[in-house]
Amino acid sequence: MDQFLSHIFTVIYRIPEGKVSTYGEIAKMAGYPGYARHVGKALGNLPEGSKLPWFRVINSKGEISLTGPDWERQREHLVAEGIAVSSNGKISLKKYKWQP
Numbered sequence: 001m002d003q004f005l006s007h008i009f010t011v012i013y014r015i016p017e018g019k020v021s022t023y024g025e026i027a028k029m030a031g032y033p034g035y036a037r038h039v040g041k042a043l044g045n046l047p048e049g050s051k052l053p054w055f056r057v058i059n060s061k062g063e064i065s066l067t068g069p070d071w072e073r074q075r076e077h078l079v080a081e082g083i084a085v086s087s088n089g090k091i092s093l094k095k096y097k098w099q100p
Contacts, residue, residue: 007031008042015056018081019098020091022060029100040065056081056098064089 007030015021021029023036032038043054055077059065064074064085075085083096 004030004032004035004038005042008039009052012043012052012054012057014100015053015098017053018083018096020056020058020078020083020093020096021098022062022093023057023065024060025097026057036060058091062091062093064091 008026011026011029012021023039024033026039027033027035030039039057043052043057046052046054055074064071064078066074071089075089078085078091083091085091
């Protein structure tokens with residue numbers, strides 16, 4: 001695994017249960033400001049069964065970016081952790097954003 005992925009995944013592992021962060025914030029905390037899209041791409045390539053809490057990462061508007069069954073899967077994970085998700089996939093960053 002390259003250094004970028006290692007740093008990104010380390011930050012994501014630290015997001016506590018019941019909290020979310022954004023692609024951009026993850027990139028910034030990992031030392032790669034401006035690489036939000038790369039964070040999304042890295043998460044899209046996770047192996048099946050990964051233990052990384054990928055579902056805690058949302059877009060800067062506080063929304064789930066995925067579509068179809070993946071959207072529903074992410075929503076289910078978040079709701080299971082007690083995070084309120086609207087019917088259109090919106091999460092309150094004010095309430096649930098992780099502040100390390």
